[in-house]
Structures are given as structure tokens and as C-alpha cells.
Amino acid sequence: MTASDGVPLHVEESGPSDASMTLVFVHGFCMTADAWVFQRRDLADLGRVLCYDQRAHGRSGASDAEHCTISQLADDLHRVLAERVPTGPVVLIGHSMGGMTILGLAEAHPELFGDRIVAVALLSTSAGELPRLAFGLPAAVTAAARRVLPGMAVGMRHAPSLLERVRWPGSSLSRALTRRFGFGAAQAPGPVVDSLEKMIADTPIPVVGAFLPTLLDHDRLAAAGALRDVPTLLLVGDADVMTPIEHSRILAEALPEAELVVEEGAGHAVILERPDAVNARLRDLVNRATPRRRVCPRPGWRFAGRRSRRQDRTPGPVIAGQRAE
Template identity: 30%
Template structure:
């Protein structure tokens, strides 16, 4: 039975399990149960200060919070418990529970984010960092009514993502075919065994495109994620990705925004990032010609520094801050849009 969400946490179950990676990380693994009963696996790297700057890391489709491991390690080494880091697996991903396919929508992920923020009592300055579908989730959070945003983000980092038109560019144009709706209906209604071969064949071009782009571990991770993701997760979000459009909210975003794109990204080509950078006031766009969709690995240090800059951890502003960010990504082409 589904109960209404209660900000007093009556419907949020917490479970401290074990520290992750090293004891000094002060990581607590929690379970946050959403208002519709989906258990989300959360990692909370706390701070000694209740008002510490907080970053929430949002992963992409068919990935998990583990994809942010390079940035978590970097931030913990650099800032220790001066900041709070929260990551979690979206519904149907990683160690989080599955949910009805009808709930596999970007708007629902933004609602889940709201519940996580409330459940974990986030009060310090908030930065949202999203990769791919995680970036779309962050933008969908900004599109929610103010009364449905428990915390107003002061920083925003968008990595390899888009504000809409996903089915119009790159290999994601596969979403524009009638097969998207057909495959969704097939998986939603038929036994898994009867649909596995059909869906695998439909997703195979995505994995092949990823594999052709580069021969590094990041691409292998992405291709493997596509191959091993559950059918309901891999196909459940497709109609939502096809119809997703957050362009209307971009001009109203007041958060300090840094956008990172890759020149060989076939899933969310850099043109998406250029569009967002032009529409979000004072946004900074960093473009990496040799990086693919897996920028969290391909450009790990730069993504970590972009998060720190969005959180204002360097305590600088204006042109000096932008110049410092460009230097932190030395070796790449940095395109600054203001």
C-alpha cells in the first residue's frame, strides 16, 4: 500500500550497513524508501558540519553510483569531511529496487531526488552533478514547482547530457524509430524469456557504437553496462528519453553551471552541451575533443574540478575562477561561454 510522502521521514527507512572503500571516508550506506515504496541504495559521505557544502551525484542510464568513484575518491582526498557527498542508484539500477515500468520516467527520477534530499536532511549549499540521464534528472528537478524542490541548488554540473531532442542526434536517433514504443510494450507485457533476444538485438547497435569509439576501459564499462542491464531498466526509460524536454527551464537556472562534453560522444553529442551553455545564464562549457560519453572516466580530474568549482570550494569568482578551471583541465580545449 502506497502512502503519501511525509517530510518528517515517517516513510523513509534508513539502514547503516558498513563503511565503503576506507574507514576514514566516513561513508554510511543507507536505504531511502520513496513514497511509492521503492528502496533506493544511498551512500552518504558526511561532514562534521551541518551546513557543509553538499554535492549529490546522479548517474546515467544502465550505470550506477559506482560510475562516480573517480570523483568521490578525488573529492575525499582533496576536501575530506569539509564537504558532504551523496550518491545513490536510481530506481531499477544498481542496488536499488526495481519498480513498475510505468514509473521509469525522468520526472519520477526528479521526484526521487527530492525525496532523497528531504530524507537526508540536506541543508547546506547544494550542488547537483549529473551524467547523461543523471544530468537530465537534475534539469527535471529545476523544472519542478518551487514548492516541490526541498533545497534550491546553488551549483550545477552537467556531464555528457542533453536538455531534450535526444532522439534527434547521434546513435540515440534509434529512439525515434517505432521500435521504441514496440519494445517497451513487449517487455512490459511479455515474460522476460520471450523478449530477451528481441531486446538484445535492438540494443546491440548501442553497445557496438560505444565499442567502436575508443578502446579504453571507460568505453568497455559503458558497453558492458548496456549488455548486462536488466531488460525492464534498459527499455523502461526509452519512451521518457524520447519525449524528454527541459529547454523551457534553462533560462531560469540561477545556479553556477558548468557543462562538460566529449568530442567522440555518440550518445549525447556535444551539440547538446552547446545548446545548454547558450541558454543557461553565465554557464561555462568545457569541451574535450578526444573524450567519449564516459567523461567520468575519460576526463575524471576535470569533472572533479568542475564539481569543486560549482561548489565554490576554491573561494574565487569571476574571470579568475574561470581561468583556474580552464587550467585545471590543461591539455583539453576549454570553451567558456558567458
């Protein structure tokens, strides 16, 4: 399909067109719709599934730098919904920049949340203050990074050939960096690391540079209020150095009825690293959004998540409204 500014967007759909529920997955920065491989496989029985490559990512078309913004991504999502899911309830599931895209949609079209959009999952994402709280570095270092990164973004857009040569995609250094910033302390399976490394390596340097300013300037905490009346899942790994747990805690404060789940030892790419745990939570979210149609857990699935110290004294998983400490 075509975005409002003419950029072609690659969309993939599966499941019956007349399904009672549509799950729309929105991927993160330097990723593609392929990042949802485990969710698309294991949640297909819940209804129709729709994924797309965000502009300038994967198989979607190139974009002018001035349109590489969260606001434009939100407009793209709005167009996807209008053209591909014109009727029926929708569950929006966003990871990282995909979650920011959903918050951008909430800012621009709050009226959609409640009637059309019946549930939301924000996975490893942020409502703002990304440079101050991210990267797992001391506050003084991230403060310096905030001053330097905008200039780096410009350089990445205008001197891509040099930077492409030093990326060494597929090298041991590239894999080591992917493991460090994408996954937690536990050893992630090699093919999973390879798939993420390839998605990152396939994202052109100018695209990385074009999106950095909007990620640094992203501030949509107020927009999260549009999600108050819909079941909302906030899920993050406690080893995430890109959008650390503080980001999800801030969102949880703004959405007191949301379910906050912390995956112990998981990193930023939690959807690839802990697919069973993520899928179980998403299945439960859809179940809460459709009280008249119970969605039974698949045999052998278990809820996985880190409980707070207070919750560790009682059995059972983290439940809606509770906080991870």
C-alpha cells in the same frame, strides 16, 4: 530510503555530516552510483558526498513501468534532498539521465535553485530532442528510429527472456558495443570498459524498455531557466554519440552564463574516460559557488578541454560564458 511510491532507494554517503557543502551525484541510464568512483575518490575533500542508485538500477528496488519517468526520478531526487540533505548548500552533479533528472527537479521545484542548490553540473546530458540528435546517425535514420523505438520499448518489457539471451554480457561483441557507444576514439583502459559493460549488462531488459519512452519524450529546455542564477557547468565529449555536443550547445544557448566545456575525443562516459579533466572542472565549479572559501586545485591537476577556434588563438582553458564551436 524510500521513494514516494514505496520503491527503496540505495543511498551512499561519505564525509562529515556537518560539512559546509554537500555534493549530490546522480548517475545516468543503465549505470549505478559506482559510475562516480573517480569523482567520489578525488573530490571527497570538498565536503560531504552523496550518491544513490536511481530506481530500478543497481541496488535500488524495482519500479512499475509507469513510474519509470524523468518526473518520477526528479521526485526521487527531491525526496533524497529532503531526507538526507535537509539543510545547507548543495551542488547537484548529473550525468546523462542524471542531468535530465536535475532538469526535471528544476521544472518541479525551481525555488530550490539559488538558495539551497548553489551550483549544477550537467555532464553529457540533454534537455530534449534525444532521438533527433542522438546516436551519431543521419537525420533520416534517427527519424525512422523515433517511429520504431516506442514499439521496441514495449517489446523489451514484454519479451525480456529472448533479448537477455542475445545480449551476451561479457562477450567480445558486448565489449565492442560498450566501447563504441560509451567511449571516444582513444583506447579506454580495459577495467574502465569492463566496469561500464557490467553496469549495462546488469540492467534488466525490462528496465531498459521501461525508461526508453521517457527518454524519447524528454523536453525540459524551458526548465533550464531555473539554473540561470546558479553557477552551471555543461561538459560533453565531442565523440559522444548518445548525447552529442549539439545537446549541450542548446543548453548553453538557454544558459548564456553557463560554462561550456568540450572534451576532445571523449565519449558519452566522460566521467569514467576523463576523470581528471571532469574532476578539475567540478572542483572549479564548487570554487565558484563558494567565493568565501577558496578550494585549491590539487597538485598536478590540469584543466583539459577543447577550445573553440577563436579560443585557440589565446592561451588558457575554456572559461565561463564562452562557447565551443
